[in-house]
Each structure stands twice: as structure tokens, then as C-alpha cells.
Amino acid sequence: MTAIFASNNRTTHAGEVLDLAGIGIGPSNLSLASLLDSITNVRARFYESRPQFDWHPGMMLPDVELQSSYLKDLVTPVMPTSRWSFIAYLVAQKRLYAFLNAQYEAVPRREFAQYLAWVASQLKSLSFDSTVREVDLEKDRFILRFDHGAATAKNIVVGTGMTPFVPSWAVSFLGDRCFHNSEARWRLPALNAPRIAVIGGGQSGGEVVEALLNSKSTLKELNWFSRRHNFEPINDTAFSNQVFSPEYVYAYLNLNSDQKLEALKASILTSDGLSISTINSIYRRLYSLRYLENHTIDAKLSPNRDVIQVETDKDGYRLIVRNRFDGGVEVVHADAIVLATGYQFRLPDAFAKLQDRIQLDRNNRPVLGDDYCLNWNGPKQNRIFAQNAGRYSHGIADSQLSLMAWRSAHIINALLETDHFDLEPHDYQVNWLSMGHDAVGLSVAVDY
Template identity: 30%
Template sequence: MQTEPLYDVVAVGLGPFNLSLACLLEPLAGVRSLFLEREPEFNWHPGLMLPDATLQNPFLADLVTLADPTSRFSYLNHCRAEGRLYRRFIRESYTLTRLEYNRYCQWATKQLGSLRFDSEVRQIEHDAARGEYLVKGVSPKSREPFSVRTRKLVIGIGSVPSFPASGEPHQGLVHSSAYLQHKRRLQAKRSITVIGSGQSGAEIVLDLLREQPHHGYALQWITRSPRFFPMEYSKLTIELSSPEYARHFQRLPAPARERLLRDQRAITHGINARLIDAIYDELEDRAQRAAPSAQLLPGCELTSCQFDPIRGDYALSFHHTDLEASYLHRTDGLIFATGYAHRVPAFIEGVRHRLRFDAHGRYEQAENHSVDVTGHEVFVQNAGFHVQGLTSPDLGMSCLRNAALVKELTGVDHYPVEPRIALQHFEPPVGGPLQRVERDAAEREVLA
């Protein structure tokens, strides 16, 4: 096994968040960083690379621009390198397709020397005498082991597909993240049911709807949500992903955070309005022509899912939340567009005693994104939704988080963040129009 230098930072996982961090660390002299990824190359959600699927964030929210507009890793520099800068200008589109974003990220990986693919981390240990972390793993391809030492860690392994508890027993279930791998097999069936009404579910439904005439399957789209609602994306709402709101949110008691996250479902679980309109137009056109269409059923919560090996189909039980009634549905093909869940990886067991967790077994993340007992050695990416709210999974805010992480990792504020971003105040400011008083005193003042 080759002896390696002591790294200042070793990051595990290479999704967009850690790739952004790698780009921001690259030009900093004297910083030794290494990014380990088990896959052979960068490939972001390959099972959802539908041709027309777009990101919700504008292209300025790329890997680097909001932290360093002069960076050579910007999306516009990628366009220039590909000879498409003026085409991009003429196109006048502020958003990117998922395919474009993935290609941009792959381009960025080829400009970096700190990335190591085909490297699966299996174990992390802490050397107390040296104040270092030992990261051990193996190459999935060659089975060759590796071991590296570092002063600090960043864990950014992403999330895993989430199935409702009623949908876990049968291993043949398809999650939306693997849709394209199973698409042809599903389209050969007599019926396909999509469970879940977020952005991914809507993209899949539109794709299946458009190709339905060529295959003849029946299509159902079912969700427990009371309606198929659009993503709330107004300008003042976007400010809820600002650092100011993240700080306000993190300082709230846990019950208040949970309540707010439920109230913010229209931001986190909604569908792009243009996509809703496209689905509606497709359905309405089918209705005019009396052509095969789809059934859309909101307010139906899945209570059980059983695979029938004799019939080769699924028996689904639903509870209608408005009618308080139960229904049975059978389908040959089944897709769960039910989101993702974060996991605490097994490789941290060797340092679990040095990390902080809440009562639910989740990382107890500090304002500086650290999760270790010292508060400045182990950091996590995109695993603090319960603590930091909307900023945790938002690609558009990755630069701001990584600017703060660079400061924590190096001790130098290389990418100063604008001191105030939001125009609104999430807490009444001192000296402002609202004066804080005891609740009883406020009520007496109103009554007087």
C-alpha cells in the first residue's frame, strides 16, 4: 500500500456539494485535500436524466459563482470551453436541464487533481495521540485497499431512496431514482402506477403519458397529498434559503423546526408550474380526442403493498383522507416517487464516540456544519435538513455553505459571504418597530 501525505481535508462522497467544495479548495495554495468517491465517475441521478427535466436553480447557482464569480470552474467558463457561450447568450434561458448540469459537473471533475474515483470508504478511525483521522477503504474495481490520514473530514455521501414502510418487503419495487433503468420493462406491462406527487413523480408521469400511445398501458398517478400543488418559488420565499434564515431556523426549538418544515412542503415537495401545465395540456388534449389518458388521484395514502407472485401484480391498499374510506388497487407496474432519506454510514462506527447525534439518531449539526465533539474537525454536507431547513438540500446555496466550510477547514475567510442577503427580518431587529416584552405585558397593553 502506497504511503500518502497527511491531508488537511479528506472528503467522502462526490455529489454536487462536495464537488463545489473541491472547486473552491483547488486554487488555495498549501491546502492538501482529497475527495474519495466509490463510483468510477461523476454521474448525478442517472435514473432521472429525462431529456426535458430541468433544475429549479438558475445557472448562476453553479458550483462556484456565488462564492467566487471569477472561478475557472464556473458554468459560463464551461460553456466557453465547449464553444457554446454565445449560443447560451442567444438562448436566453436562465435554467439548465439535468443533462446539461451533469455534463457541466463532469467537465469540472476533469479539471481537478484532488478527486479519486473508484475509492469506497469502509472505515474511519481516530488517532488521539496524533490528532488525526485514518480513512480506510478499497477500490471496488481492483479490490486494492487504501489508507489515508487527515486532520479534518467532510462527509457528503448523499441520501438513499426512500420507500414507504408499506412498500419495503418486495425487492422488485422501482424507485423514481432508477426509473430509466426499468422504463422499458415497465412499459411492457398492462398498467403502471406512480406513487408520489413531487417533481420527480411529475416528470415520470409526463414521460409515461407522452409515450403511452405507443405501448397501450393504463396509467395512474396517486398521492397522499390533498392536491397536486406547484412549487412555491416567489422571491421572498427564496429568501428562506438564505444564511440569515438558516441561522434563525437552527436556533429554534426542535418542535418549532418540525412545524415549519411541515408548513414549507410547497417549497420542498412541489412541482414546477410549467411541468404541471404540460401535464394538464397533455391530459386535456387526450380528453378532446377520446384517447387513452391517465387517472390522477390525490388524497390517497398508501397503507399496504403486497406482490402477488401468482398474478404477477401488486395489490395496493389506500386510505382516502377526505372520505375516511379504504380502497384496493391492482397494478402490474409500480414506481415509488417518494423522495430520499439521509443515512448515517457504517464507516463512521469507529469514530461514533466523537460525533454528536440527536434523540432520533441524526447528526446534531452545529451552525458551522460540524458534527464532532470538538466542533471543528468533522463536517457534513446535505444531512442537516432537520436542523438547517431549506438551505441543507438547496443546490443554489451550496456555494455559501462551502464558503463557510472553507473558512472552517483552513482558518482563513477566502470567500467572504455578503453580511446580509435577505430583505426581510426573520427575527424583529433590536431598535426596530417591534419592542420585545413579556407576553402578559403585551396582552395587557393591547387590552388597554
């Protein structure tokens, strides 16, 4: 391996220059930190706003489940011998046999979150309570500024995740009675609202609806709106799941931006649909309410709906909704609105000073190179890697856990300028590219 970095030293001292500084510690950067833990000559440190590791705490509702395999953990797909695997966690917690006997079809998200927190509590390269307020470049060094102090690094990796998407009509209403699902765990129990509208038919919307239907609240009327043609399930079948393979990403990288968009649209339900268990749970609860419990909650499910306008009225909100199925327009009243309207990638505000130097695409998204580096006009040797920013450039798997270890391995290979991890494509069954087409793949050769 090319020894381009200084000797092992995982603690940052004042004045010390890091090889890599990570902004945000969610699963993506935690995966990177876990893999770097086995590499002794990279000085890396990761910074997180929260006081400790916490995985989407606002959506840790009762009984929520992981939508991906626990083997796609922080490290296993590229380094199965790592001590930071999910299996290693189960063994350390002395619950491997019990876990196996539980025969989960899907692992509880609470369990996976505990695994992630277990890893985070032991890695020495992580700093919590450290919001990165500003990133700047001085000569050939990035300066990260916190409320107290600063750090200096040659390269940075953005791992700040997705930001809740709030439709423009909802922005002025945000508060106790109109909120994004990312705050559901705290806001739902305090919601004293007989009529609630949930907007969004994806997994988050489904989890909120499930929690509301099962809660002992004052709920009398529930309206669930989805834009999709129906309350669509996640497509979790064998061939569909190929889009979560390195081979698919290698093929996808060959497409032009219009082709990428088409491919992304075609595979959307491999990622954004409802889990079958959530669908069944909601359906059975509705059945019970309707036929066995005498309609204690009036639940109305409305697919094909666009909420086009919302106004406040004396009792709460008045929603104007267009039905795409038959073209009708409806008016619905609600005392509270839960926005399960998705997430989007945006660079953190901390990048204000550098943002004019970062290339954006026609949709205002930062342009991400094949090796997960942002295109920018700074010094070539100072790279800005970005995790979970490549849903459009690298395919649907980029915003999921599925390929996070593989992506982290690519970032490490690019950083070290060598094939530290073997990321050669596996033997595969599906020919994504035309016969005779040589996939470009992800190259570790950095052309600077």
C-alpha cells in the same frame, strides 16, 4: 490567512496526511473541491464510488430541468471570478451565445450535469472508483479504507448525499417491478407493464409520470398517488425564495428545534413542489390523451391518498389506499409500482465504527453544529463536516443546490479558522427575527 496547513500539494502520496478528506463527489463536495482549488495550502482529496462524475443518473429522464438558477453553481455566489463557474463552462464549450439565445426558463438538468462533469474532469483533487468502506480514528487521524488501500486525514467531510427512502411495506417487493424513482432511467424502458402505480406527488413523481405518459410503452392504466391535498406546484416566487438566502439561514439558526420544524413545514413547497413546466406538460398530455387520442392510456390522478398496504396478487400488486379527502378506502391493482417516496439523510455504513461517538437527535439524525460539523466525542481538532445533512438544523436550502457554494465557503472558513471568504450577511428586506434580536449567525471562531 493563518497558515495552519502544510504547503500546496494536491496529490496524495502513500503515508501522506491530508488536511481534509471528502467522502462522495456530488455537487456538494464538488463545490468544496472547486473552491479549495484556489487555496494553495490545504491538502484535500475527495473520494467517489462511481467511475466518473454522474449527477443523479437514474433520474436523467428526457427534458428534465433544473429547479434552481444556474448562477447558483459550484462557486459563483462566493467566488464569481472562479474558473469553475457555469458561465466559464459555457465559454469553454463555445456555446455561451447559443445558450443565451436558447432563452431557457430553466436550464436542462443534462446541461448542468455536463457542467459539473466538466469541472470534475479537471480538478486534480478527485479520486473516482474509490468507495470509502470504513472510517476509523487512530490517535488524532482519520483512516479511510477503500477496497484497495487507505488514506489518512485530519478532518473529513461527508458528501454522500441523500439515500432513497423506501416505505417499509415496499422493502420486500423491491426489484424489476417495484423500485424507487432513483432507478427510473434504467428500469422504466424495460418495464413491460400495462398497469403502473406511481406513488409520490413531488417533482420526482411528476417526472416519472411525464416520462410514462410520453413513452411508447405498453402502458394502459396509470395511477398517480399523492399525499398532498393536490398536485402542488413549487413556490418559486420572490419572497418565498428568500428561504434560499444566507440571511434566512442565519435567522433560522436562532430557532429551537420545535420552531425549526414549524418553519421547515411552512416552507416545504419552496423546495418539494412540482415545477410549473412539469405540471403543464402533464396536464396537456392528459388533455391530449383524453380528448384527442381516444383514451389510449387511462390515467387516474389521486391526491390526498395514503398507500397503507400492498400485497402481491396473481397479476401483480394489490394496493390498499386511504383517501384523506373523504375518508374512503380504495383497492387498486397494478403490475408495477414506482416509489417516488423521497430521500433521507443517513450516515454511510462506512461510519459503523464511529457511529456510537456521534451525537444523534431525538429522531436519530446526527446533530450538526452551526459550522456544519457533526457533534461527536472525538478529539476537538478532528472535525467531521457534513454537507446536505442539515435540512432540519440549517433549513430547507441545505438539501438543495442553492446555497452549496456558500456552505462550502463556511466549511473552508471553519477549516482555516479564518474569514477566507466574506460571508457577512447581505443587506436584506425581510425581518425574520424579532426586532432587537441579534442573530447568532455562523461563527468561524472555533472554540477548541
